[in-house]
Amino acid sequence: MTQLQEQKAARSRAHVAQQAVHFAFYKLSRTWWELAPEDRRPLAGRILALLQTWQEKLLIVPYTLSGIRADADLMLWKAAESVDDLQELGLEIMTSAMGRYLEPTYAYLSMTRRSVYVRTHKHDGQDGNRLRIAPVGAKYLFVYPFVKTRAWYALSLDRRQELMNEHIQIGHKYPRVKLNTTYSFGLDDQEFVLAFETDYPGDFLDLVMELREAESSQYTLRDTPVFTCIKAEGRDLLKALGAA
Numbered sequence: 001m002t003q004l005q006e007q008k009a010a011r012s013r014a015h016v017a018q019q020a021v022h023f024a025f026y027k028l029s030r031t032w033w034e035l036a037p038e039d040r041r042p043l044a045g046r047i048l049a050l051l052q053t054w055q056e057k058l059l060i061v062p063y064t065l066s067g068i069r070a071d072a073d074l075m076l077w078k079a080a081e082s083v084d085d086l087q088e089l090g091l092e093i094m095t096s097a098m099g100r101y102l103e104p105t106y107a108y109l110s111m112t113r114r115s116v117y118v119r120t121h122k123h124d125g126q127d128g129n130r131l132r133i134a135p136v137g138a139k140y141l142f143v144y145p146f147v148k149t150r151a152w153y154a155l156s157l158d159r160r161q162e163l164m165n166e167h168i169q170i171g172h173k174y175p176r177v178k179l180n181t182t183y184s185f186g187l188d189d190q191e192f193v194l195a196f197e198t199d200y201p202g203d204f205l206d207l208v209m210e211l212r213e214a215e216s217s218q219y220t221l222r223d224t225p226v227f228t229c230i231k232a233e234g235r236d237l238l239k240a241l242g243a244a
Contacts, residue, residue, distance in 0.1 A: 018112050018131055019079045021182045022086045023143055023193060025065070025072040025106040025227065032101035033242065043098040044243035048234070050096060051076075054089050061135055063229035064240035072105050074240070075229050077141065077195065079133035083109070106225070108145055110182035110193045116157070117164040136178050137231075138197040142204055144226040145190035152219035163216040170214060174207045176200050190222070201228070 032040065051060050058080040066073045076093075080086050086109070093099055112131045152160065171179065180195040198204050211217060232240040 017081065019059075019081065019133055020083045020086055021110045021112060021133060021193070022076075022078045022080075022090075023106075023108040023110075023195070024076045024078065024090065024104065026074040026076075027071060027103040027105045028066075028073045028241070029101045029103055032098075037242065040241065040243040041238075043101070044238050044241040047093070047096060047098045047241075048237055050092060051237075054092075058085055058089070059133055059135075060089075061141075062232050062237050063141055064232040064237070065227060065229055066240055068228050068230075072227065074102070075141075075143070075227065077133075077135075077143075077229075079112075106227075108143075108184070108190065108193045109188045110184040110190075111187065113183050115181065117161055117168070130180075133180060133182075135180075136197050138178070138199050139231050140198055140201055140204075141229040141231065142196040142198075142226065143229060144194055144223055145184075145188075146192040146194050146220070147190050147222040149219045149221045155219075163214075163219075166214050167211065167216045170210050171207065173210070174203050176203050177207055194223075 035043075051062065054060055058078060061077045063075040063077065064073065065075060078086055078089065080089075094102065094104075112133065114131065155163075171177075177196050177198040177200070180197065182193045182195070184190050184193060196204055196207075235244060238244045
C-alpha cells in the first residue's frame with residue numbers, strides 16, 4: 001500500500017471530524033507593566049471573561065511563560081471545528097481593551113489527523129489515533145514546531161514504519177508524558193506541531209534525550225524553538241498577567 005493509499009484509508013476510518021489547532025504566543029508590552037495594578041485588573045478581567053465565553057464554543061487552555069522565556073509571556077492552546085473560529089477569536093483578542101498591550105510573537109496552525117505509522121503498538125487514547133484534542137490537565141506543556149528532512153520522505157513507508165516503531169517504543173517508557181501531534185502540511189511553515197503534557201518536567205527531559213539516540217532523529221531538520229508553558233487558568237491567569 002502506498003503512502004497516499006494509507007492516508008486515504010486512515011481518513012475513511014475516521015468517525016470524528018478533524019480539528020483545527022492553534023498555538024498563539026504573546027508578549028506583554030512594557031507599557032502593560034507600567035500600568036498601576038488597579039488599572040491592569042479590569043483589562044485582564046475582560047480578557048479572562050472573553051476566553052471563558054469562547055470556551056463554550058471551542059477548546060482553549062491558557063498558559064504562562066512569564067519569567068521563563070524572554071520573547072513570550074502568554075500562550076493560548078486552541079482547538080476548533082474550523083480555522084474561521086480560530087481567526088475570529090484571534091481578532092477579538094487583538095481588538096479588545098487589552099489587545100494593545102499584547103504583541104504576537106509566535107503562532108502555529110495545524111490540524112489533527114490519524115498517523116500513518118500507528119499500525120502496531122495500538123492502545124486506547126494513543127496519540128496517533130486521536131482526531132480530537134483532549135488535554136489531561138497537566139501543569140506543564142512543552143511545545144515546538146517540527147520539520148523532517150526530504151530524505152525521510154524518500155524512504156519507503158515500510159522503512160519509515162520500522163524507524164517509527166523504535167520511536168514509539170521509547171515513548172511508551174514515559175507514560176507520565178502525553179504527546180499531542182498535530183499536522184501543518186500546507187497550512188504553515190512547519191510540518192508538525194508537537195505538544196507534550198506532563199506534571200514531571202524531568203520525565204520529558206529524559207524522553208527527549210533518549211529520542212536523540214533513536215535512528216529516526218537523523219531525519220530531523222528542525223525542532224525549535226521549544227516552549228516550556230505552565231498552565232494558568234482563572235485566577236492563575238490573572239496572576240500571570242500581574243492582575244490578581
